Amino acid sequence: MSSRFRILLPVLSLAVLLAAVFYMQPRAMSYFGLNLLFNLAVPIALATVAQMMIIMVNDIDLSTGTFVSFVACVTATFLNDAPLVGLLILAGAIAVYAALGALIEARQLPAIVVTLGMSFVWGGLAVLILPSPGGSAPGWIRALMTAKPPLVPMAIVASVLLAAVAHFVVMRTSTGAILRAVGGNARAVSRSGWSVIRLRAGAYALAGFFGVLSGITLVGLTTSADANIALRYTLLSIAGVILGGGEFTGGRVSPVGAVIGALTLALAGSFLSFMRLSPDWQIGAQGAILILVLAVRLVFARNGRRKEAQHG
Amino acid sequence: MNTKAKLLGAAALLSVAMPALAQDQTGDARIALSNNYAGNSWRQAMLESWEKVGQQAVEEGTVAAADTFTTSENQATEQAAQIQNMILQGYDAIVVNAASPTALNGAIAEACSAGITVVSFDGIVTEPCAWRIAVDFQEMGRQQVDYLAERLPEGGNLLEIRGLAGVFVDDEIHAGIQQGVEENPQFGIVGEVHGDWAQDVAQKAVAGVLPSLPEIVGVVTQGGDGYGAAQAIKAAGRDMPIIVMGNRQDEMQWWADQRDANGYETMSLSIAPGVATLAFWVAQQVLEGADVPKDLTVPFLKVTQDNLDEALASTPDGSVANVEYSLEDAKAVIEEAQAQ
Numbered sequence: 001m002s003s004r005f006r007i008l009l010p011v012l013s014l015a016v017l018l019a020a021v022f023y024m025q026p027r028a029m030s031y032f033g034l035n036l037l038f039n040l041a042v043p044i045a046l047a048t049v050a051q052m053m054i055i056m057v058n059d060i061d062l063s064t065g066t067f068v069s070f071v072a073c074v075t076a077t078f079l080n081d082a083p084l085v086g087l088l089i090l091a092g093a094i095a096v097y098a099a100l101g102a103l104i105e106a107r108q109l110p111a112i113v114v115t116l117g118m119s120f121v122w123g124g125l126a127v128l129i130l131p132s133p134g135g136s137a138p139g140w141i142r143a144l145m146t147a148k149p150p151l152v153p154m155a156i157v158a159s160v161l162l163a164a165v166a167h168f169v170v171m172r173t174s175t176g177a178i179l180r181a182v183g184g185n186a187r188a189v190s191r192s193g194w195s196v197i198r199l200r201a202g203a204y205a206l207a208g209f210f211g212v213l214s215g216i217t218l219v220g221l222t223t224s225a226d227a228n229i230a231l232r233y234t235l236l237s238i239a240g241v242i243l244g245g246g247e248f249t250g251g252r253v254s255p256v257g258a259v260i261g262a263l264t265l266a267l268a269g270s271f272l273s274f275m276r277l278s279p280d281w282q283i284g285a286q287g288a289i290l291i292l293v294l295a296v297r298l299v300f301a302r303n304g305r306r307k308e309a310q311h312g
Numbered sequence: 313m314n315t316k317a318k319l320l321g322a323a324a325l326l327s328v329a330m331p332a333l334a335q336d337q338t339g340d341a342r343i344a345l346s347n348n349y350a351g352n353s354w355r356q357a358m359l360e361s362w363e364k365v366g367q368q369a370v371e372e373g374t375v376a377a378a379d380t381f382t383t384s385e386n387q388a389t390e391q392a393a394q395i396q397n398m399i400l401q402g403y404d405a406i407v408v409n410a411a412s413p414t415a416l417n418g419a420i421a422e423a424c425s426a427g428i429t430v431v432s433f434d435g436i437v438t439e440p441c442a443w444r445i446a447v448d449f450q451e452m453g454r455q456q457v458d459y460l461a462e463r464l465p466e467g468g469n470l471l472e473i474r475g476l477a478g479v480f481v482d483d484e485i486h487a488g489i490q491q492g493v494e495e496n497p498q499f500g501i502v503g504e505v506h507g508d509w510a511q512d513v514a515q516k517a518v519a520g521v522l523p524s525l526p527e528i529v530g531v532v533t534q535g536g537d538g539y540g541a542a543q544a545i546k547a548a549g550r551d552m553p554i555i556v557m558g559n560r561q562d563e564m565q566w567w568a569d570q571r572d573a574n575g576y577e578t579m580s581l582s583i584a585p586g587v588a589t590l591a592f593w594v595a596q597q598v599l600e601g602a603d604v605p606k607d608l609t610v611p612f613l614k615v616t617q618d619n620l621d622e623a624l625a626s627t628p629d630g631s632v633a634n635v636e637y638s639l640e641d642a643k644a645v646i647e648e649a650q651a652q
Contacts, residue, residue, distance in 0.1 A: 028400050036396040036422065040389065132480070133414040134438075222392065223421065224414035224438070232387045266393065273381060273397045282384035 006245035006252075009300065010260040013243070013293050017267045024274045035153035039145070039221055041266035042158045043068070046214035047233040048240035048262040049166045049255060053207040055241050056170070056253045057200055058183045059104065059111030061207060063119035065234035067093070069227055070122040071215025076135025076225035079216070083138070094208035101204025105197045119234070126227040133226040137219045145220030158217075159259055166255035169206070179203050183251025240265055243293055264293075338599045341404040342377040343592060346395055348411035348435065349386040353631045358409075358434075358585035361636050365589040375596060377403075388415035395419040398428075405429040405595040409588070410437045429598045433591040433610070434583070443598065445591050445608045445645075447583050449481055452612060453488025453532070456556045457496055459579050460530045463554060467498025468529030471521075471553070473507040473514055473541055475534040485534050502526060507537035511562065514540030522548045531555040535582045538563040542570075558582045559615055559633040564624045577617055584613035586636045593642030605649040611641075 021037070022029045028037055047064050054061040071090065079086030100118065104111050147154050170176040181189045182199050190196045214233070219225050244261030246253040268289050272282050345362055349355055359380055366378025381398070383390040388411045396419050398406050406423055410416050410432055417439040420430050424441035433445035460470070472489060475482035493499050503525045507514030514537035522544060531541050535558020542555055552570070557563040557580035570576035587610050598604050613635055615623045623633045 025400055027402060032426075033400055036400050040393045040396065040419075044389075133412050135414070218389075220418075222388075222415045222418040224417055226388055226412040226415040229388055229412065229415045232385060232389055269390070269393055270397050270400075273394060274401070276379070286384070 006254050007257050007260075009293065009297050010244045010254075010257045010264065014260050014264045014267065017264060017271055017289075021267060021271050021274060024271075031151075031153050035155050037267065037270055038153070038155035038159065038263060041263045042145075042155055042162075043214045043218035043221065043230070044233060044236055044240065044266055045159055045162055045259045045262035046210050046217060047230070047237040048244070048258045049162060050207040050210035050214060051237035052166075052170075052241045052244075052246060052253050052255065052258045053179075053203050053210065054111070054115075055238075055246055055248060056180055056183050056251050057101075057203045058186075058249055058251070059115075059200075060238065060248070061115045062112060062234055063115040063122055064211060064237050065231040066119040066122040066126065067097075067208075067211045068215045068218065068230035068233050069225075070126040070129075071212050072219045072222075072225040072229050073126045073130040073135065073227055075141070075216050075219040076137060077129055080136055080138045090212050094205055094212060097208030097211070098201040098205035102197050102201040104204075105200040123227070130225055130227050133224070135219075135225045137223045141216055141220035142223065145217060159263060163256045163259040166210075166259065170253065170255045175202070180251035180253070183249070183253075236262070236265055239290060243290060245297070337601065338375055338596050339373050340376045341596070341599045342379070342402070343375055343405045343407060343595050343599075344398045344401070344403040345378070345380040345588065345592075346391060346398060346406055346408045346410075347380060347382040348388075348391050348409060350382045351386075354585050357631060357634050358588045361586040361634060362588045362592065365586075365592060365636050369592070369596070378592065379403075383411070386411055388412040392416050392419040395423060399423050399426050403428060405431065405599055407588070407591045407595050408432045408435075408437060408442070410435040413438050429595055431591050431595045431598065433587055440606070443594060443604065443606050443608065445587065445594060445610055447610045449484035450488035450491065452581065453485040453490075454492040454495075455488075455581065455612070456532045457489060457492025457499060459556065460499065460532070460554060461492075461496040463577070464529055465498075467496065467500075469502040469526055470499050471503045471505075471518070471525065471528045471531045471541075472501050473505055473518065473531060473533045473537045475506070475537075476508045477506055482534065489532050499530070501532075502528065507534070507540060509534060509536035511537065511540035511543075511560075513537075515544045516540075518544035519547065522550065527551070528553045533558055536560055538580075539566050542566055552576065554578050556580065557615070559584075559613060559623070559627075561624070561627045561629055561631050561633075564615060564620060564627065564633065568620055568624055571617070571620070579617075580615040580620075580633075581612045582632060583610055584633065584635045586613075586634050590637040590642055590645065593637060593639050594646065596639070597642060597646060602646065603650070604646050605652075608645050608649045611645065 027033050047068055051061055051064050074086055074089050078089055100114060104114055149157055178194060179199055182196060186196050218230060240261035241258050243264055244254055244257030268286055272285050277285055362380055369375050370378055381394055383394050391411045399422060406428055416437055420437055420439040420442050423430050430442040432442050436444040436446050474486055493501060503521050505517035505521050507517055518541045530553050533556050538555045538557040539562045545552060555578060557567060559580050559582035567578060613633055615633055627633045
């Protein structure tokens with residue numbers, strides 16, 4: 001699958017869902033409506049990009065949800081009351097992520113086990129910081145997330161900006177290319193003189209950075225935190241990466257696709273809610289949408305391979 | 313000409329009809345229930361009550377719609393998105409049983425700024441623009457001791473069955489019971505066990521602590537644990553103390569059996585799942601323009617010796633006693649809050 005084609009399917013799925021939502025709820029077709037539809041997708045998109053950084057180096061992060069919850073708790077408490085301490089804690093959290101990446105590479109540990117273990121650590125820390133739901137969002141982040149830029153709502157501006165930045169870092173810089181190469185063939189990267197330990201640590205640090213942004217923006221939207229606020233993000237972010245054209249192995253990821261995948265997942269929830277579907281069916285229906293998109297992708301991929309074989 | 317005349321006639325009719333419409337202010341209002349969880353009998357009964365009262369109100373023309381939405385997973389971020397969808401769908405009021413007291417605040421603030429009335433109940437929210445119908449759990453504990461003081465003026469030893477350790481509700485009811493015992497010093501709590509609001513856990517816990525206890529005259533509970541306590545005390549061959557019950561079907565069934573066998577007397581109290589319908593009427597009152605204080609208190613549903621049979625007959629197996637609230641009940645609750 002060429003990278004141009006990789007992005008086509010996510011864009012198409014989003015467009016189809018958006019059209020369906022507009023048809024069912026014309027009110028959504030406005031500045032106000034688009035913002036309501038998508039503003040909670042911004043932290044999901046950030047978490048998805050974080051997850052993508054990990055999937056890019058052939059690992060998977062099962063602690064995304066609890067990490068974002070932890071960051072949300074830090075944001076609503078320390079970052080609000082003592083900004084300097086808050087920033088230090090968040091910087092420390094990113095450093096821990098980098099250290100995890102180095103540890104996983106150095107000891108050749110399975111990332112799935114390490115991050116599953118870390119999910120309990122982050123969850124525990126979140127409960128320690130905020131034993132009962134509360135805290136409040138720092139004024140500046142609240143102002144940022146509720147800002148009303150002219151013409152295009154904040155949620156869209158933020159998503160486009162995120163997609164552009166992630167695309168630039170991962171697809172356009174030399175570091176990004178080498179990071180993707182770690183997922184493609186780590187041994188080749190190491191033989192050509194790069195330190196895979198440092199590269200994996202870098203990818204994890206990037207994941208930590210976007211995870212931190214996800215938690216901060218989430219609190220900007222909710223105004224206060226809860227130790228369990230983002231538990232769903234783990235699965236949502238993995239689904240978002242895959243829906244956006246990424247693959248679990250080989251460093252084949254698409255930052256723009258990941259953002260679109262996250263928006264599509266958020267929109268799927270709204271779509272099912274507008275359909276007045278019973279909650280007993282909603283999880284199943286959400287799964288069905290995912291399977292449908294992936295099935296279409298598989299069919300296209302197979303056709304593409306056949307054509308390549310014919311021509312090649 | 314003919315159509316023009318018809319149009320004019322229609323316009324005239326409309327202008328006559330308009331004032332009548334304006335009188336019934338909430339006739340075209342749409343109210344939505346945002347629910348975060350439907351996986352236990354209490355929540356199922358809550359949804360049934362809402363459907364019943366909502367449907368009736370729609371048929372009578374009190375409101376235009378009373379729809380329910382339950383998130384597919386019990387997660388605050390899901391519910392926040394659900395509430396934002398409700399804003400888009402143009403509901404006039406949103407009644408919320410919240411997954412988190414704080415994590416929905418952003419979405420609720422959005423709803424308020426869109427001119428939507430938000431009423432939270434049971435799982436209440438801290439956002440100041442929303443109304444809160446909260447349960448006074450302390451009062452629930454206090455009333456149990458007050459009842460025992462009435463029945464047993466000379467006092468005696470009590471056994472306290474607590475809920476799940478570390479949960480807010482457990483701390484609150486416990487605090488209420490302690491306050492009740494301070495106010496009625498003829499009582500003393502000689503034993504305290506955690507029953508986790510489950511009959512089997514309570515039975516084991518009580519059976520374990522009984523041998524070390526002196527004679528007890530009363531058992532104060534948190535609901536869901538009374539039947540287990542009774543079984544444990546019976547198995548130990550002790551005299552049956554007064555066990556305050558929590559409206560569960562098995563508790564009331566045991567109580568009725570004992571009453572028929574030996575005239576056993578007690579009382580039972582809990583929160584009715586129908587409190588959702590109270591929230592419905594409060595939302596309707598706010599929409600109608602009534603002056604409603606932001607903080608309201610849920611009344612307890614008490615089952616006494618007199619209405620035991622009635623409550624038992626209307627409670628399905630494995631469920632909890634329920635009641636649907638009416639507009640008058642809601643007005644009474646509002647008045648009580650105004651008086652404070």
